[in-house]
Amino acid sequence: MELLILIGVIVLLVVIIGVYLWSTYNGLVRLNVRVDEAWSDITVQLKRRADLLPNLIETVKGYAAHESGVFEAVTKARAESIGASTPVDAAVAENHMQTALRSIFAVAEAYPKLQASQNFLQLQGELVDTEDKVQASRRFYNGGVRELNTKVKTFPNTLFVRGLGFGERDFFEVSDAAAIAEPPRVQF
Numbered sequence: 001m002e003l004l005i006l007i008g009v010i011v012l013l014v015v016i017i018g019v020y021l022w023s024t025y026n027g028l029v030r031l032n033v034r035v036d037e038a039w040s041d042i043t044v045q046l047k048r049r050a051d052l053l054p055n056l057i058e059t060v061k062g063y064a065a066h067e068s069g070v071f072e073a074v075t076k077a078r079a080e081s082i083g084a085s086t087p088v089d090a091a092v093a094e095n096h097m098q099t100a101l102r103s104i105f106a107v108a109e110a111y112p113k114l115q116a117s118q119n120f121l122q123l124q125g126e127l128v129d130t131e132d133k134v135q136a137s138r139r140f141y142n143g144g145v146r147e148l149n150t151k152v153k154t155f156p157n158t159l160f161v162r163g164l165g166f167g168e169r170d171f172f173e174v175s176d177a178a179a180i181a182e183p184p185r186v187q188f
Contacts, residue, residue: 024157028166031148035169038141042090042172045134046081049097052130053078056123060104063114067107074100087141087172094174101127138172145169 057071064070077093077100084090105124108114115121149168152161161167 021160024151024161025164028148028151028157028161028164031144031151032166035141035144035148038137038144039087041137042134042141045130045137046084046090046093049127049130049134050078050082052123052127056104056120056127059117059120059123060108060111060114063111063117064107070100070103070107074104076100087170091172091174142171142173145171 053074057074060067061071077096080093081090081097084093108120148166151157152166152168
């Protein structure tokens with residue numbers, strides 16, 4: 001009888017541990033997929049912004065063709081943004097992009113006819129909308145990373161999750177938070 005109770009307790013413990021591992025693994029998979037999806041959303045918005053920039057540059061070039069340094073900086077920042085494959089790379093590219101956008105809008109402020117151009121105003125509005133979407137995607141991504149990292153670091157998960165292929169993910173943090181505090185805007 002005692003042996004049967006001992007076997008029953010052992011089976012119960014194995015079942016509890018199995019259910020815990022199963023639940024934890026599935027939770028980690030869900031969080032990992034959510035973080036991947038959120039990163040994909042960020043890359044979509046960054047691509048959208050990169051697609052808008054050539055049109056914006058061409059519009060501004062028509063009015064301020066002699067400002068080639070500004071256009072080169074925006075083009076370089078665009079290429080860097082498209083090439084970013086990790087959150088760390090994207091954060092560095094984001095700093096460069098914000099600086100470049102401020103430069104192009106500073107040039108635009110010097111040209112009243114440009115500020116009145118319907119094409120420029122439409123592109124500016126789309127860019128501001130895209131910047132807002134980048135910020136929202138970034139918050140969603142960082143929230144998913146926070147949940148995943150918490151679950152990976154929590155005891156007893158920390159004992160076995162790395163062996164299952166799960167690890168901490170990088171946050172999408174920008175070193176100069178003031179640079180992205182708000183989308184670039186043109187003051188009329």
